[in-house]
Amino acid sequence: MSTELSKTMGPGVDQSGGGRRPFWGEPDVPEIGSWLHLCSDGTVEVYTGKAEMGQNIRTSLAQAVAEELRLPVASVHLVMADTDRVPFDQGTFGSRTTPIMAERLHKVAAAARELLLDLAAERWQVDRTQLTMANGKVHHCSTGRAIGYAELTGGRRLTKDWGDDAPVTPPDQWTTAGQSVPKVDGQAMVTGQHRYTTALTRPGMLVGKVLRPPTFNATLTSLDTTKAEAIPGVIVVHQGNFVGVAAPDRPTATRALEAIQAEWTASKQIS
C-alpha cells in the first residue's frame, strides 16, 4: 500500500487487531443511538453514511441489524448518507461497506440487543438467561410475558456505548444475514416508483442545459437571449463560446434553449 493511500485510509486498515479497531480514520462514534433507534411502532431506524447506488446495501445492511435484533428485515429502515442524521463517513467506495459497515452494524445491534435484555431482566426482576428475543419482543418463557423493544426503552435514544466485543451472532447461526431475502424496495423497482437520482428534485433546484454548437470548436458570432430570459425563472449564462440556461424544470430549460438565437462560425474540422 502506498504511503498516500495509507494516509487516506488511516489506521482503518490496521490488521494488528486488539482493542476497538479504528474506523477508516473516521472519528469513532461510540453511542448506540448514533447508529440506530428503536421506534415506537416496532421498527428500527438505522443511520449510516453509506449510500445505496444499486449494490443493494439497503437490503444487506438491514439484514445485519435484523439478524442481531431478531426482527424481520421489513422492520428495519435505513437512513443512508443523509449527512444531517448519520455518523460521519468517508464515502461509499472500494467494496468496504460489507466488511466494515455490516460488521459495525452487527456489533451495534448486538449491543442494543444486550441492553434490551438487561432492561427486561431489570423490569421483571428475572435472570436474563431466561429471556429470549423474537419478532421485536423480549419474551420470558416461563411466565409467558412479552414486551416490545420500544416499550422497554420508552422510545428514548440509546445513549449506552456499543463495544467492539459486542456478542455478535456467529455466521453459522445466521438466519437472516447472509441469506437470500426479498430486496428492500423491490416492489418500487418493478413498478417504476423507485426514485433514482435523475428523478430527484430539491426545493429551489434548477436544471441546467448547455447550448451545443453545431460543430467542434465553433465560434459564437451572434447571440440573442432576450426571448429565453423573458421566460419566468430562466437564467441565461454566457461566457465566451459557452451558452447555457438554468430553469426551474427540464421542460422550461428546453424551451429556454430553443428560444435562444445563436450563430456560429465553424472552424476547420479535424476530419
Place this chain on the structure above:
Amino acid sequence: MPRIHDLSVNGARVEVDVDAETPLLMVLRDDLNLTGSKIGCGEGMCGACTVLIDGEPIRSCITPVAVAAGKAVLTIEGIAMNGQLHPLQQAFLEVGAFQCGYCTPGMIMSGIALLAKYREPSEAEIIAFMQGNICRCGAYRRIIRAIQQAATTLSRAATWGAVR
C-alpha cells in the same frame, strides 16, 4: 415547429404542450412525471427507456413524441391492474431478476411485448427478443427465468389477455 397537445398514456388521455420532435421519454418523465421509464444511454442502445406504443416496444429516448400521437402508450406505471402486479412484475420480484433495478422497467416492457408474441418462449427466443435490453448488473439468467415463469402464469390466467 408543430406541437403535440394530447396523448393516450396508460389508458388515460393526457394534455401536454410539447414540440413534436421532443423524445417521448422526456415528455413522459418531465411533463407527465412518469419517471419509471429510465434515461440510460439516450441513444436507443440500452433499452432502459422501453415503452409500448400500440403494443410495440420502442426506445422512447429516440422516438419523437409525434410518433405516439393518436396511439396508445403503455409504460411501467400502467401495467399493474387493480393494484395487482402484472405477472411479469411479480415474476421479476419472486425470481429477484434485478440488482439495482434501473433496467427493470425497460426489461419488463420488452418482456411484455415478448410474451404477447410467444406463448411459451424458448430460452433462445427470449435471448433473441431481449437483445436490445442491457442489464449492467448482469441479472440475465434470472431475467430469462422470470420471463419463463410469467409465461407459465399467463398461460394459466386468461384475464391478463387485456394487457398482452
